[in-house]
Amino acid sequence: MSPTSNTGSLTDGARYQIEVPDDWNGILLLYSLPIPVEPGRPPWPPEDALIGDLTGQGYAVAGAANTIFWPLEASLSNLEALLEAFTAVAGAPRRTVSLGLSIGGLITAAIVERYPGLLSGALPMCGNLAGAVAIHNRELDMAFVVKTLLAPGSELALTNIADAESNLALATALLDEARTTAIGRARLSLAAAVGNIPGWFTPGSPEPDGSDVEGRSREQIAWFEEPGFLVYFWAREQVERQAGGNPSWNVGVDYRRLLETSIDRDLVVALYDIAPISLDDDLLTLEVTPRIDADPAALDYLERHIVFSGELGGVPVLSMHTDGDGLVTPDNQHAYADVVRAAGNDPLLRQLFVHRAGHCSFTPAEVTVGLDALLERIDTGAWPDLSPGAMNAKARALGPGRQGLRSGGTAEPGFFAYEPRPFPRPWDIRDVRRRQEVAKSSAR
Structure with missing residues (x-):
């Protein structure tokens, strides 16, 4: 058949x-x-x-555009129409595999749960696999620390954002000022720490040494400057608009405990020593500051779009993540693996990690060998050798032309053995059920 490129509207x-x-x-x-x-x-x-690389290997690709920041509801409801459009153009596929990056990785995992029997396999990459409630709570935690310690009397809105553009401008000005002082950098690092933001930002760069406090602080702040504050202080307005209110809360959160379990604990302590200000005093300030509660109806919406149950419907899932991702942190993988294991489906799940900074900073070679491994599992019923040595050798064998980074430059294949930290505040179907039981008990 001749190559086909088709566009249209759903x-x-x-x-x-x-x-x-x-x-x-x-x-x-x-x-x-x-x-x-x-x-x-x-x-x-x-x-x-990525699209060119995949079609160059003989795969057909179909996707629909998102026009809103939190596209779960629309993306899932559009899926059948997208498949009908594809079949009309090319006929029925022999196999259908879902893949996606970032929120697209979240959508990929959602398709597995919401459309049983549709997929042969799924490849969610750098995805928000802790689910919608957990990731928005995490973002609220970081925003709460920023405002409480750096601008407690300001008009900066954490929830119920009325004017997203003005709110982002205020947050950006706050960041620009805070990063110029030792006290500001220490408090920004504490905010990053409650969300496990790494002190490593630039894809293709070596990871800063643990003793390089200044370098790690600079890279950590870069995550706030580039995508982070946009998500916390601007994009949340779109989420709230769809949910019909604020779906996030921090009532009862122990920020001292979140710091103690963070990947950034030692960096925060070092920056507070340099400042020098009292970390204990700031943690006490966070403890006594009034907290934020969720709108129950908005929380219901976010639980539907989506928290995970771990039910994979027999579909093998191979996820991929970089360890130096400060937008969608790799601890998302821990939360997903935990709920899949609790559902008894861990034999269907494998997770690969790449030692590299950046969000979704995979090379075409790394994506290809990940997809190849998933297809082998689909074909044979058994997972192939997914060890770092085996995966890196396969990626390297694809040649230098497949080792490019989206940000520019090239990188050696980076698969490595890694165990992500637990997600700071996970929320999956087990938590949903507990909340529902509490609500029923209260109504009696």
Whole structure:
């Protein structure tokens, strides 16, 4: 067949795109998109290297654009229409595999649970796999520390954001001022620590040594500057608009405990010593400051879109994450593995980690060998050798042209053995059920 490129609009107006190579291998990759695009724009640009790499290997790719920051509801409801559009263009696929990056990784895992029987396998990469409630609580925790310690009397809104643009401008000015002083940098690091933000930002760069306090602080703050504050102080307004209120809370949260279990504890202690100010005093301030509660109806919405149950419907899932990701931290993988294990489905799940800074900073070679491993599991019923040595050798064998980073430059294959920290405040189907039981008991 000749190569096919097809675009169109779904019933809700979302633009979709379908790419079918002339040597299509019969496998459809449902590509879940990570970030919104402007209305009317296609889901990915023509120069998207990942799409070109996948179609170059014989895979067909189909995806629909997101126009809002939290696209779970629309993305899941659009799926059947997207599949119908693909079948009309190319016929029924031999296999359907879902993959996605970032929020697209979350959507990928959601498809596994919400569409049993559809997929042969799933490859969520750098995904928010702790689920919607947990990740927005984590973002609130960091924002709460920022405002409480750096701008307690300001108009900075943490929830119920009325003017997202003004709120982000205020937060950005606050960050610009705080980073210029030792006290400000210490308090920013404490805010980052409650969310396990690494002190490593630039893809392709070596990880700062543990003793390099200044370097790690600078890299940690870069996570706030680049995507972090945009998410905490601007994008939350879109989430609240869809949920019909604030779905997050920090009532009862022990920030002292979150610091003690954080990957950044030693960095925070070192920066407070340099400042020098009392870390204990700041933790006490956090303890006594009035907290924020969630709107129950908004929380219900976020639990539907989505927290995970660990029910995989027999579908093998291979997840991938970099350890130096400060936007969607690798502890998301710990939360996902825990709920999958609790559901008795851990034989279906494998997780790969790449030693590299950056959000979704995989090379085409790393994505390819991950996808190859998943397909081997689908074909044979057994997981192949996923050891770092085996995976790196396979990625390296694909040649130097497949080792490029989206941010520029190249990187050696980086698979390594890694055990992520527990997610600071997990929330999955078990927590949903406990909340429902408490509500029933209170109503009696």
